[in-house]
Amino acid sequence: MSLAAEAFVSQIAAAEPWPEKATLYQPLKEDQILLSDSASSLAVQTFLRMCGLPVQVSCCANAEYMSPSGKVPFIHVGNQVVSELGPIVQFIKAKGHSLSDWLDDVQKAEMKAYMELVNNMLLTAELYIQWCDDYTATEISRPRYSSPYSWPLNHILAYQKQWEVRRKMNAIGWSGKSLEQVYEDVSQCCQALSQRLGTQPYFFNKQPTELDALVFGHLFTILTTQLTNDELAEKVKSYTNLLSFCHRVEQTYFKEHDGESQSGSSRHSKGSLP
Amino acid sequence: MLSGGRANAVHAHTNMAEPMELLCWGGDWDLPSVHTDSLIVLAYAKFSGAKLAVKSIDWTWRTITASVPQLHWEGSTVTEPAQILNFLRKQRFNADYELTAKQGADTMAYIALLEEKLRPALLHTFWVDAENYVNLTRPWFTSHSPFPLNFFVPGRQASLALSRILLTKAESPLLNITEVEGKIYSEAKECLNLLSHRLGNFHFFFGDTPTSLDAFVFGHIAPLIKAPLPSGQLQKHLNQLENLCQFCNTILKNYFTDAAAEKRMDCSLTATHDPVDANLQKLTQLVNKESNLIEKMDDNLRSSPQHRPHRHETKPSALASERNSPLLSKH
Numbered sequence: 001m002s003l004a005a006e007a008f009v010s011q012i013a014a015a016e017p018w019p020e021k022a023t024l025y026q027p028l029k030e031d032q033i034l035l036s037d038s039a040s041s042l043a044v045q046t047f048l049r050m051c052g053l054p055v056q057v058s059c060c061a062n063a064e065y066m067s068p069s070g071k072v073p074f075i076h077v078g079n080q081v082v083s084e085l086g087p088i089v090q091f092i093k094a095k096g097h098s099l100s101d102w103l104d105d106v107q108k109a110e111m112k113a114y115m116e117l118v119n120n121m122l123l124t125a126e127l128y129i130q131w132c133d134d135y136t137a138t139e140i141s142r143p144r145y146s147s148p149y150s151w152p153l154n155h156i157l158a159y160q161k162q163w164e165v166r167r168k169m170n171a172i173g174w175s176g177k178s179l180e181q182v183y184e185d186v187s188q189c190c191q192a193l194s195q196r197l198g199t200q201p202y203f204f205n206k207q208p209t210e211l212d213a214l215v216f217g218h219l220f221t222i223l224t225t226q227l228t229n230d231e232l233a234e235k236v237k238s239y240t241n242l243l244s245f246c247h248r249v250e251q252t253y254f255k256e257h258d259g260e261s262q263s264g265s266s267r268h269s270k271g272s273l274p
Numbered sequence: 275m276l277s278g279g280r281a282n283a284v285h286a287h288t289n290m291a292e293p294m295e296l297l298c299w300g301g302d303w304d305l306p307s308v309h310t311d312s313l314i315v316l317a318y319a320k321f322s323g324a325k326l327a328v329k330s331i332d333w334t335w336r337t338i339t340a341s342v343p344q345l346h347w348e349g350s351t352v353t354e355p356a357q358i359l360n361f362l363r364k365q366r367f368n369a370d371y372e373l374t375a376k377q378g379a380d381t382m383a384y385i386a387l388l389e390e391k392l393r394p395a396l397l398h399t400f401w402v403d404a405e406n407y408v409n410l411t412r413p414w415f416t417s418h419s420p421f422p423l424n425f426f427v428p429g430r431q432a433s434l435a436l437s438r439i440l441l442t443k444a445e446s447p448l449l450n451i452t453e454v455e456g457k458i459y460s461e462a463k464e465c466l467n468l469l470s471h472r473l474g475n476f477h478f479f480f481g482d483t484p485t486s487l488d489a490f491v492f493g494h495i496a497p498l499i500k501a502p503l504p505s506g507q508l509q510k511h512l513n514q515l516e517n518l519c520q521f522c523n524t525i526l527k528n529y530f531t532d533a534a535a536e537k538r539m540d541c542s543l544t545a546t547h548d549p550v551d552a553n554l555q556k557l558t559q560l561v562n563k564e565s566n567l568i569e570k571m572d573d574n575l576r577s578s579p580q581h582r583p584h585r586h587e588t589k590p591s592a593l594a595s596e597r598n599s600p601l602l603s604k605h
Contacts, residue, residue: 108471112387113387120389171434195376
């Protein structure tokens, strides 16, 4: 969206409260969704739960094509459709909910920097492993990505997506990397996150922010997704404080919600700010 | 505080059989190099005390697809700034020696921020923006590349830059570069503001000695500050962030103005020259620089705080006094 359109949309967004029927769209959970999309989707869901905003998750085979930017997940709220965590955070901020208002400027800079680190390293590594590693691409990514479609469309779409991702990797210089180097990068990224987290419950001590949602989304998905080998999960598991962080966020935001009756009211409003 | 990193450099000097050679783009506009990646490596080498034989690209460069900068040492070649910095660290030239684990993590995060948010706009400013490309970048690179590569090098770099921007920043409906422009420039301005907030009133990002993060930031913003761009909205924005400009000038003054003089001296010195005297000279130079920095900090205290002009008075002065007192108490 151009800048003027974005500003216009956020004006409109600010006018309406959060509706009951907000929906989040992602590809089919069992058969189609891939690691990177699943991680992004979980990050957005976690963020919405942290803000105490109810949302229904809807799985559609063509979610990627419905999205305004071509990336999943996207949310459909009232009249607007917003995709990807960054714009969603801004959209929700325009509605008056924010997890990071209390941070000072230096901390906000740090938070943005760490979010870029996760996007730059973890997300790119996930895409690389899925699409540039031939074995994984053949065994897992292409079959899954094209599972809702029949022949020959499934072949065409799968190869087209693979070609796009490889082009992007080429442009940013990752195509020369070997798989070991990519695992090494993931390990370094987790080390940086682990050192930043230290012994605190969340990245900025007491209250969760969008950074926590993003990190949880990626790490939890890596830990619980079955790939051709477990090396990626092992890299993450070697950092115990990241593991306990994932458990903690899962317990706080996902177990409770399933246990409670669906009122949408928030024991989680302590996660959002007065 | 100085001794840690410098002792490493002293130890390493006695082990160097031959100097490491760095191939990079040449310098102009008061800078040792006009190319971001080359600048990063040069700055880091200065900060960590590594002696590099710097070779600018000239008529001996034969291949168009080689990645610049390149570090050659004892038969092996390393490319890409991150790899070169790792290599230098393994050779005991470590400017990050005194960082805590958390600061090391912050370094990685800020470098990722620079790559994602600032680099697309820099690429656009120098290589895609028509006025800048035709009037500044293309003539410069054409004149500094050997024949017949000079016909191909600028065009190739420009198309690489454009494809990188489009592939990473343009989502499917936005395949037109003009629509992406607004987005990347606003992200870059935000990134510069964030860096400025993070730097505050300090001289370097982690205290008083420069580290690899300083090298990366310097490499990205120095060409933007110094290049005589015909159309530079990002440059104008950056010039308003005084602490970043001063950061850049401090590094140039303290680490690179001696370089021109040193280069002439080094040409006449051979590798077997006694390293102890050279290091003693370096230490006295560093002590002088430290005292210059202390004088400058005193001046800064007396003049107004360096924050953006439209903020209110109370906040910056509180921040400034907070920032300056720990600095003072250290010295």
